[in-house]
Amino acid sequence: MLKQFLPLSTLLFTSMAFAQNNPLSVHVLNLENGLPSANVEVVLEKSSGNHWVKLNQQFTGANGRITALFPENQQLEQGIYKVTFKTGDWFKKHHQNTFFPEVPVIFKVDGSVSHYHIPLLLSPYGYSTYRGN
Template sequence: MKKFTLAISGFAFSTFTLANPLSVHVLNQETGLPSSNIAVTLEAQQGEKWIKLNEAKTDENGRIKGLYPAETDLQKGVYRVTFKTGDWFKANNKRTFFPEVPVVFVIDGSLDHYHIPLLLSSYGYSTYRGN
C-alpha cells in the first residue's frame, strides 16, 4: 500500500513542477473560433531594454500552453507578450489595422500561473488577465 501512495504522490508532484507558469489563448472575435498559427513572443523588461525569452505559435485551439522558458523559475518583473497578428491576417487573406498586439503586464509572484487571452478582430482587440 505504501508503494501505491508514494507513486501517486510522486506523480502529483512531478505534474505540478512541470506546469508552465505562462499561457496565452487567441480567439477570433468575428468567428468565435480559435486562431491557430499566430506567432507570439515573450520578452522581459530589463532597465530600458526588452530581452527576448521565448517564442512559439498558437496550436489548433489557439493556445500556447507553455510560453515561459522551460525549466526556468518564474521571476517577478515586467513582461511583454507580442502577438504577430498582421502575419496571421495576411495568411488568412484579411486586412487588419493592427500588425501586432503587444500586451505589457506585471508578474508579481502572487499567482503560480498567468494567462493572457486575446480576443481578436480585424479592427479591434481585447485582453485581460485570465486564469
C-alpha cells in the first residue's frame, strides 16, 4: 500500500528541490488587509534588443508566492528582465477598481547573487516593490 504514495512523494520532493534551486521567486501581499494575494497572474520576460521575449507565466499560490518563476530547463543569464504582475485582472476578480492595470518590474541580473526575489506590496491606488532575498 505504501508503494502507491511513492510516486507522489517523489514528485513533491522533486518540485520542492527545484523551487529551492530556482533563481527567481515573487510574492504579492495586499496592503489593505495584509494578506497574501492568491491567483495574481505573473509574466516573466527577458530583454532582447528592442523587444521582450516571454520566458514564463504563472499564477501566485494561496500564500501569494511563486517560488520557481524561472523556466526549469534554462539557466539564468545576466541581462535585463521584466516581471509583470497583472493586477487589473486580480482587482477585477475581487470587485475592486485599481489605477494600475499591471505592475511591470524591470530588473538587472548581474550574477552577483544566485537567487532574485521580487516582492510586490499592492493596493488599489499604489504599490511598492524592492529587491528581496
